[in-house]
Amino acid sequence: MAVIIDADPRMTVVGQAADGVEAVSEARRLRPDVVLMDVRMPRVDGIEATRQILRMMDRPPKIIVVTTFDNDDYVYGALRAGADGFLLKRTRPADLVDAISVVAAGDALLYPAAVRKLAAGHHGGREDATAVTLTERESEVLRMMTTGLSNAEIAAQLYVSSETVKSHVAKILAKLAVRDRTQAVIWAYESGFVRPD
Numbered sequence: 001m002a003v004i005i006d007a008d009p010r011m012t013v014v015g016q017a018a019d020g021v022e023a024v025s026e027a028r029r030l031r032p033d034v035v036l037m038d039v040r041m042p043r044v045d046g047i048e049a050t051r052q053i054l055r056m057m058d059r060p061p062k063i064i065v066v067t068t069f070d071n072d073d074y075v076y077g078a079l080r081a082g083a084d085g086f087l088l089k090r091t092r093p094a095d096l097v098d099a100i101s102v103v104a105a106g107d108a109l110l111y112p113a114a115v116r117k118l119a120a121g122h123h124g125g126r127e128d129a130t131a132v133t134l135t136e137r138e139s140e141v142l143r144m145m146t147t148g149l150s151n152a153e154i155a156a157q158l159y160v161s162s163e164t165v166k167s168h169v170a171k172i173l174a175k176l177a178v179r180d181r182t183q184a185v186i187w188a189y190e191s192g193f194v195r196p197d
Contacts, residue, residue: 033062065078151165
């Protein structure tokens with residue numbers, strides 16, 4: 001992966017780590033924009049390393065967890081811990097670079113079918129959806145977020161500006177008390193706001 005990333009002129013690999021302890025230490029020392037985090041590592045796994053990075057750094061990097069299987073419970077744990085998305089190790093080189101760009105730009109990297117499958121086994125982990133009052137438009141935007149649509153794609157479907165969607169997303173995050181789109185999608189499944197098929 002390092003070779004693929006370094007080959008793109010927009011990106012530079014600033015460090016690598018052999019395990020979770022080293023990943024946390026290197027993230028704090030190097031302050032990268034994006035971390036690719038293996039979910040299964042010695043000493044400290046990717047879930048705990050993600051938690052530590054997000055807790056210890058005042059401006060933490062975006063974190064993409066990397067796994068072999070898209071139905072890995074470790075992935076769900078890492079997403080709940082605050083990771084911004086996930087990739088499979090077999091991801092094509094062009095898709096790897098695109099994924100890093102997407103997350104660096106502030107969008108979530110979620111694959112709706114995989115998140116639905118992961119969430120199916122974790123329903124009920126959050127408060128009931130009725131405990132949060134979203135407007136009709138906010139509810140519509142959140143449902144669209146769970147399908148993996150970006151702000152621009154949601155805007156096109158709703159015939160509104162991207163800025164309007166961005167405003168709705170910000171209000172949704174505040175009402176749900178979550179830090180980002182990924183956490184909002186997880187909340188939507190765990191609270192029963194949307195049901196995994």
